[in-house]
Amino acid sequence: MMTTSNQEKLTKKDLRKLFWRSLTMEFSWHYERQMHMGFSYMIAPALKKIYRNNPEKLADALERSLEFFNCTAHISPFIGGVTLAMEEMNAEQDDFDTSSISAVKTALMGPLSGLGDSILLGTLRVLAVGIGTSLAVKGSLLGPILFLLIFNVPAFTIRYFASVKGYELGATYLEKIQKSGLMEKFMLAAAILGVMVIGGMTNELVTVSTGLQLGSGDSATKIQEVLDGILPGLLPLSATGIYYYFLKKKTNVVLLIVATAIFGILCAQFGILKS
Incomplete structure (x- = not known):
């Protein structure tokens, strides 16, 4: 010292x-x-x-x-x-x-x-x-x-x-x-x-879930349930990792917000994501 x-x-x-x-x-x-x-x-x-x-x-x-x-x-x-x-x-x-x-x-x-x-x-x-x-x-x-x-x-x-x-x-x-x-x-x-x-903040504050499913009717397999069985919170963690990557690359925050809004609207429209 x-x-x-x-x-x-x-x-x-x-x-x-x-x-x-x-x-x-x-x-x-x-x-x-x-x-x-x-x-x-x-x-x-x-x-x-x-x-x-x-x-x-x-x-x-x-x-x-x-x-x-x-x-x-x-x-x-x-x-x-x-x-x-x-x-x-x-x-x-x-x-x-x-x-x-x-x-x-x-x-x-x-x-x-x-x-x-x-x-x-x-x-x-x-x-x-x-x-x-x-x-x-x-x-x-x-x-x-x-x-x-x-x-x-x-x-x-x-x-x-x-x-x-x-x-x-x-x-x-x-x-x-x-x-x-x-x-x-x-x-x-x-x-x-x-x-x-x-990690706790990610689990509490970031919410991402998918509405995709395999098959149809009551026998359809929901992708979200499969992901939760592998690792609960996998999608929120992945989303956080993506944002972390772009922030490390000094990506403009306003651009990320606008891109997130557009991506969310499109995914909700086609049933890829759900609230």
Whole structure:
């Protein structure tokens, strides 16, 4: 491990800026990389401080921050904090594996989204709506006030502590892991978890099925049932692989969307695919 210099560490002021900027996380969202611009905006000031004396590494870090990102907005500062802790390690070392930053970020997105969506959006928000609505229908001004308080006070508190603790845990434990020589195993575990998350997302979010069948009448063999017997989710996995191939070839995303729409219409018309 080669160390270049004693890098100036981030302060509570920098982490508070991370917290405030995280409020814009969902202001810019699209299907290709989802919340990546919000994530980049959130950590950009801290990156500029970390790489103040190294414009080349700053450019690389900003480019990394624009990779695909999707997580419950209130939890995302935690991932931002861990990312910044790893960027500090990269700034201090000449031989730091920057791919590990992306691997850890990817590994954290799924589990934290599961927690954030179920607790904040699936439970707390529903509870706030129920209490607020029950009072609002009776004409009470407390309805909207309680709704805002019940949801936002815990949500803002979690968001703030996520900003601070993400960086503190990242700076403390990742450095210990590296010094103990376990960093390679940690990165392997993070990469495996990241692949599992992506595999789970593929199964849940990508739906492809065929209406083709061999024969006619009640005795006809449905191709989809045969494929499910070989490997459930084979068509969604294949479709994901095709898109992955074209994205690696830097194919224009808008072109892929238009081609998908046309292909879907034609296949539905001739019964090749079904919903």
